[in-house]
Amino acid sequence: MRREAILRACFTVAAREGLGGVTARAVATEADVSSGLVFFYFASVDNLLVELLDWLLPRTIISSQFIGPPPTHAEPGERLMSVIRQDVERLPRQRARLELFFDYWVLGLRDPNIRRKIRRAADRYRASFRPLGEALIEAHPHRYADVSAEGLADVVASFVEGCALQVVMHPAQFDIERSMATLAALVRQPQHAAIH
Amino acid sequence: MRREAILRACFTVAAREGLGGVTARAVATEADVSSGLVFFYFASVDNLLVELLDWLLPRTIISSQFIGPPPTHAEPGERLMSVIRQDVERLPRQRARLELFFDYWVLGLRDPNIRRKIRRAADRYRASFRPLGEALIEAHPHRYADVSAEGLADVVASFVEGCALQVVMHPAQFDIERSMATLAALVRQPQHAAIH
DNA sequence: GCCCTTGTTGATCACTTGGTCAATATGCGA
DNA sequence: TCGCATATTGACCAAGTGATCAACAAGGGC
Numbered sequence: 001m002r003r004e005a006i007l008r009a010c011f012t013v014a015a016r017e018g019l020g021g022v023t024a025r026a027v028a029t030e031a032d033v034s035s036g037l038v039f040f041y042f043a044s045v046d047n048l049l050v051e052l053l054d055w056l057l058p059r060t061i062i063s064s065q066f067i068g069p070p071p072t073h074a075e076p077g078e079r080l081m082s083v084i085r086q087d088v089e090r091l092p093r094q095r096a097r098l099e100l101f102f103d104y105w106v107l108g109l110r111d112p113n114i115r116r117k118i119r120r121a122a123d124r125y126r127a128s129f130r131p132l133g134e135a136l137i138e139a140h141p142h143r144y145a146d147v148s149a150e151g152l153a154d155v156v157a158s159f160v161e162g163c164a165l166q167v168v169m170h171p172a173q174f175d176i177e178r179s180m181a182t183l184a185a186l187v188r189q190p191q192h193a194a195i196h
Numbered sequence: 197m198r199r200e201a202i203l204r205a206c207f208t209v210a211a212r213e214g215l216g217g218v219t220a221r222a223v224a225t226e227a228d229v230s231s232g233l234v235f236f237y238f239a240s241v242d243n244l245l246v247e248l249l250d251w252l253l254p255r256t257i258i259s260s261q262f263i264g265p266p267p268t269h270a271e272p273g274e275r276l277m278s279v280i281r282q283d284v285e286r287l288p289r290q291r292a293r294l295e296l297f298f299d300y301w302v303l304g305l306r307d308p309n310i311r312r313k314i315r316r317a318a319d320r321y322r323a324s325f326r327p328l329g330e331a332l333i334e335a336h337p338h339r340y341a342d343v344s345a346e347g348l349a350d351v352v353a354s355f356v357e358g359c360a361l362q363v364v365m366h367p368a369q370f371d372i373e374r375s376m377a378t379l380a381a382l383v384r385q386p387q388h389a390a391i392h
Numbered sequence: 393g394c395c396c397t398t399g400t401t402g403a404t405c406a407c408t409t410g411g412t413c414a415a416t417a418t419g420c421g422a
Numbered sequence: 423t424c425g426c427a428t429a430t431t432g433a434c435c436a437a438g439t440g441a442t443c444a445a446c447a448a449g450g451g452c
Contacts, residue, residue, distance in 0.1 A: 002429080018306050020216070024410065034431045039411065046410095099305050105365070106302045109295050110214050119366060144381055151378035154362065154370065161361050162354030169301070170315060174350065182347035185340055186383045198399080220440065230401045235441065242440095 003041045006031045010052050015096045019103045022049065053104050053117055060101045061090050062164055063121030076135040077187070080156070083132060085180050087160050091167040092176070098168050122157070129153040159183070199237045202227045206248050211292045215299045218245060249300050249313055256297045257286050258360055259317030272331040273383070276352070279328060281376050283356050287363040288372070294364050318353070325349040355379070 009031030014022050024045055028035040042048040057063045091098065108115035133152035137144040166174040205227035210218050220241055224231040238244040253259045287294065304311035329348035333340040362370040 018302070020306075023408080025408090035410090036412085036432070037430060040429075044410075102298070103302050103305075105361075106214070106299050109299075109364070110216075115365075122365070147378050147381045148374065151371070151374040154375050155355070155378045155382065158358030158362055158375065159351075159355050160358070162356070162358030165301075165357050165361070166350065166354055168305070169311075169318070175347070178344065178347040179350050179354065182343050182351045185343045186351070219438085221438090231440090232402070232442085233400060236399075240440075 002031075002033065002037065006033065006038055006041055007048075007051060007055065010048055011055070011100075014052065014100055014103070019049065019100070019107060049107075050113065050117075053114060056097060056100055056104070057117065057121045060097050060121075061087050061094060061125075062098070062101065062161055063118070063125050076132065076139045080129070080132045080136055080152075081180075081184060081187070083129070084156060084160060084183070088163050088176055088180065091164050092171060095168055095171065098164055102165075102168065126153045126157045129156045198227075198229065198233065202229065202234055202237055203244075203247060203251060206244055207251070207296075210248065210296055210299070215245065215296070215303060245303075246309065246313075249310060252293060252296055252300070253313065253317045256293050256317075257283050257290060257321075258294070258297065258357055259314070259321050272328065272335045276325070276328045276332055276348075277376075277380060277383070279325070280352060280356060280379070284359050284372055284376065287360050288367060291364055291367065294360055298361075298364065322349045322353045325352045 006027060010022060010027045013026050013030050017026070022045065024035045024038045027048070028038050031038075038045075038048065042051065104114060105118055108118045130149045130153050133149035133156075136152065137147060137149060163174070163176075163179065167176075202223060206218060206223045209222050209226050213222070218241065220231045220234045223244070224234050227234075234241075234244065238247065300310060301314055304314045326345045326349050329345035329352075332348065333343060333345060359370070359372075359375065363372075
């Protein structure tokens with residue numbers, strides 16, 4: 001109970017002031033307990049931050065392995081586009097958590113422990129695109145002759161993560177519909193294309 | 197002279213320990229001067245960091261308006277792909293500066309001044325893709341009927357920035373050739389496609 | 393030689409931080 | 423009711439921070 005309250009307070013402080021603003025005293029004040037209690041339950045501030053990260057990762061799209069109900073389109077290309085659209089559309093609702101995620105991301109550049117956790121989560125996210133990628137390649141073996149599912153996953157992940165950056169930094173300017181329509185136009189094939 | 201030395205030392209410290217490791221004493225030690233001199237030239241640590249950002253931004257691909265010599269391909273699509281490839285290929289050589297860039301990026305979430313500078317630089321970068329995007333739309337008005345140059349610029353920027361994230365976080369795993377080949381396969385049209 | 397601007401030092405201050413710890417409260421089984 | 427583990431407090435400490443400032447050095451025009 002108290003533990004969860006402190007962890008929740010930690011998230012509140014972090015969302016408001018960034019990870020740099022997370023001090024034992026700030027969290028304790030936010031949770032309305034004494035500063036000593038933070039150390040009683042979490043031993044150290046670093047450890048508190050790691051536990052907050054463990055809470056955060058499964059709740060942030062970019063790092064979650066759960067992508068929601070599988071789309072029902074038959075065409076693998078449309079299925080993949082649908083999943084991308086779903087993910088990108090969810091980004092704005094996650095702004096606070098994404099800000100925090102990127103804050104941890106930078107922390108991970110210096111902290112091997114945090115880096116490992118973020119990498120694993122990101123790998124899981126990338127891997128979630130693999131089945132769709134394989135289906136796509138299988139459906140168009142000619143077009144995607146020199147393409148691997150890993151390559152597809154990388155490209156898709158790069159795009160979604162890039163969108164996340166835009167959404168967090170420039171939410172007003174980034175037009176999701178426009179970007180998705182552009183992406184669709186870029187990858188779509190002419191309707192009745194005659195190959196060779 | 198001393199000023200530049202301190203700024204350079206600031207970059208060295210920041211590249212080694214991150215922006216969080218930039219303290220007046222650390223910079224002074226690195227530059228082999230007394231801590232007081234840092235304040236003599238830069239008034240405050242915050243201001244020193246802002247000046248380092250001003251030095252950094254024009255030297256980081258994601259935020260630079262200079263994209264190198266214009267590619268010579270005739271086809272706008274190939275021109276755009278060539279520019280993207282050029283940018284992405286340069287990312288690994290910029291890892292240290294990109295790390296710093298993302299560190300500032302997170303700082304910008306809380307500091308309006310830094311945020312403004314980063315936004316402007318990112319806008320310039322996005323804008324650099326507009327002419328290429330316009331040429332592409334003009335060359336294929338049918339295919340890109342519902343696409344704007346802004347939308348194209350957004351999508352391209354998202355992709356490159358996403359690649360930058362991958363390069364910084366996972367340089368060993370991210371295969372640039374594979375990603376570029378995948379991207380090319382995604383956007384290429386069948387050679388002799390018959391429209392309607 | 394003198395003087396005055398500029399550069400340079402490091403001791404020093406006020407403040408914040410993570411973390412410890414003795415003291416105390418609380419709940420609960422026996 | 424007692425006893426004891428658990429929970430909780432806040433004063434306290436050492437370490438590190440940004441910033442100030444009196445003192446001193448350098449150098450060059452007169």
